[in-house]
Amino acid sequence: MNLIEITVVLIYAFFAGGTASCFRSKNPAKLLLVPVISSSAVFLGGIAFLIETRPENTVLLFGGTLIIDSLSLLHILLVNTIFLITSIYTTGYFREKIKCGALKASYAKRFSILWQTFQAVLLLVLLSNNIGLMWISLEATTIVSAFLIISDAELSIEATWKYLLICSVGIVFAFFGTMLTVAAARGMQSSEGVYLFSYLSANADEIDPRLMLLAFILVVVGFGTKAGLSPMHTWLPDAHSQAPTPVSAVFSGVMLNCALFCIMRYLPITEAALDFDGQARSIVLLCGFMSLIFAAVFIPIQSDVKRMLAYCSVEHIGIIAIGLGLGGLGIFAALLHTVGHSLSKVLAFFSAGSIADHFGTREMKDIQCASHKVPLWGNTFFLSCLVLMGVAPSAVFMSEFLLAKELFFTGKYIILAFFLLGTLAVFFSMLRYTMLISFGKGPKEQGVESRGRRVDTVIVITCLLLLLFLGLWIPAPLSNFLKDAVSIIEKGATL
C-alpha cells in the first residue's frame, strides 16, 4: 500500500470514526461539532493528495479501482473546502435552534451521520475509476442525502419525494448508459479493463461508436438529472428551497458538480470513439444552453429567495455545460466557473438562509433592508449575488468572459447572442431582488438586530477575497492545474 492509498484509507477511517461517534452522543452541540472535526481532517487529506500526487500525475489506486488526476483532485479540493466551511457555518446556524429547543438531539444525530456519509460517498464518486463504482456512489448520494432534506416543515416531505423519485429514475438511465458503454467496449482485449475509465480512454478507438453515442446520451440524461441540467432539473428548485440551508449549500455547491463530473469522465471516451466529430460535445452544449434559457425564463417569476438561488444553480450548471460543449478554452472557463460558482453559491445560500430565518419568511417581497438589520448576511447576500450575476471583477465574470470570447472566436454567434441574452436576463432579475432584499425600504430606526459570528465573518471575507482575486489574476500554478484538468476532459484519464 503506497502513501496515497494510506491517505485514502485514513480519510475513510475518519468518516467511519466520526459517524460511529455520533451514534453514542446525545448532546446536539457536540453532535454538530463532529462534522467540523471530520471535514477538517478530510480537508487536510485532500491537501495531502495534492502534495503526494503532484497535479500533473495520474495515479491509479487499489488495483485501478480508484484514480486521482488533476480533474478529480480539483473537484476533491472543492468538495472538501465547501464541506469544511459549511460544517462550520452549520454550528452557528443551528445554535439558535438548539437554544430555543427547536433542534432535537435526534435530528442533530441524523444530520451529523448523514452529513459525513454524504461527503464520503461524494468523494468516492470523484475517486472512482470503475464505471460501476461511480454509478453506485452517485446513487448512494441520493439515498443518503434524501433524509437531509426532510425537516419539520410539511412541504419538505414533498420535496424529498420528488428528489428521490426523479433522481432515482435518472440514475437508472445512467445505469443503462454505463452498461451500454461496457457493451460498446466488448471487442477489447481486457474483459476487466472495459469497466475502467483509464483503460477505456487509452483504447477508445476500439469502442463501437454508434453504441457509445447511445450510451453517452443515456449518461447525460441520467447524470444530467442529478446535475440539474434542463429539462431534467424539475426536482432541484423544490429540494433546494425546502432543505435546511447547509444542505441547500452543499447540494448546489458540490453535489451538482459531482454529477457533472461523471459526464466529464464519459465525454473524452465518447469523443474519441466517435473520432472527435463533436457529436458528444454538441449534446452537452444543447443541455447547457437549454438550462441557461430555462433559468433566464424562470428566475424573474420567483418569489421565494431559495428557489431563485436554485434556478440560479440551473443557470450556472448550464454555463459549465456550455463550456464543456465548446472544448478548448471553453473547458478551462467551465472549470474556473465551477470553482467560482461553488464558492459564491455557498455564500449566497448561507446569507439567504440566515436572512430568511431572521425575517421568518423566504418570500422576497417581505424581506427588506437586510443589510441594515443583519449586516453580515445582508451584505454577503448582495456581494455573493453580484458575483453570481457575473459582475467584474470576480471569478464568475472571468469565466463567463472567457466563454464569450471562445464563442466569438469559434464563430458561434447565435449561441453567443443567446448566451449574452440569457445571462443579462438573469442579471437584471437577480439585481432587482438583491437590491430589494439587501437595501430595500424598511424601518431603519430599529438598528442592527444581529451581527453574526466572527468565524462566519472570516469565512465570508476569505471566500469573497478569493473570488475577487480569481477575477483579477489566475496564478500560474492554478492555471497549469486547470490546463491539466482540461487535457483530461479532452483526451481522457490516461497514464
Next chain:
Amino acid sequence: MKSDLLAWVSLLIIVSNLYLLSSSRLASLIKGVAFQGILLGALSLLMAGHSASYHLIFLAILSIAVKGILIPFYLSKLVRGVKELRDANPVIGYSLSMFIGVVISCFAFYILQKAPFVHAFVSVFHGASAISTAGIGLFLIITSRNVIRQIIGFLVFENASFIFGLSIALYQPLFVEMGILLDTFAGVLIMVIAAKRILTVHQSISVRSLERLSK
C-alpha cells in the same frame, strides 16, 4: 434447451409487466412485482448455467431475497397502514393501459432489430424483455395517482436495468454487483420510509397531496 428456457422466462417477464398494468388492487401489484423479482432470479440462474458463473448464482439468490421477498414485504406492510381505498387508481384506465403495454412490448421487439445494441443481449427475447420492462416501468410511474404505485413503477423500471445488466455483468467485479443490488434495496427502502412519512403527514398516499410546491 437452456436458450428456450431463457426465452420463456423473458416472455414471462413481459407477461408479468402486462399483469401489473391490469392490476387494480395495490396488493395484486405487490404480488406481481414480487413474482417479477423471482423471475429475475430465475433468469440469473439460467444465465449462470449458460456461462458457468457462480457469480450469477449468488446474484440470483440475492435478487430473489431482495426483489422477490424483502421489498414486497415492506410494501405490503405499508399498504396495510393505508385506510383509504386500496385501489391502484391510475390516470389511464386498465384496458387502455394494457393496450399501451402491448404496444410498448411490440415496439421493444421492433426497436431491437433496428438498434445497434442487439448484440449486447443474449437473445432477442432477453433484450425485448429489458426494453419492454423499462417502458412499462416508466409508464407505471407517470400514470400513478398514489405513491405506492410510483414505487412499484420505479421497481419495475429498475428491474429492466437488472435484466440489461445481466447480459453484460459476467466480468463485473462482485462488489460492484452487490453494490448495485444493495443500492436498489436501500433506494426502495428509503422510498417506502418516505411514503410512510407522507401517509403520516397527509393521511393519504395520493400524489395530489404532493402538489403544493408546484403551485
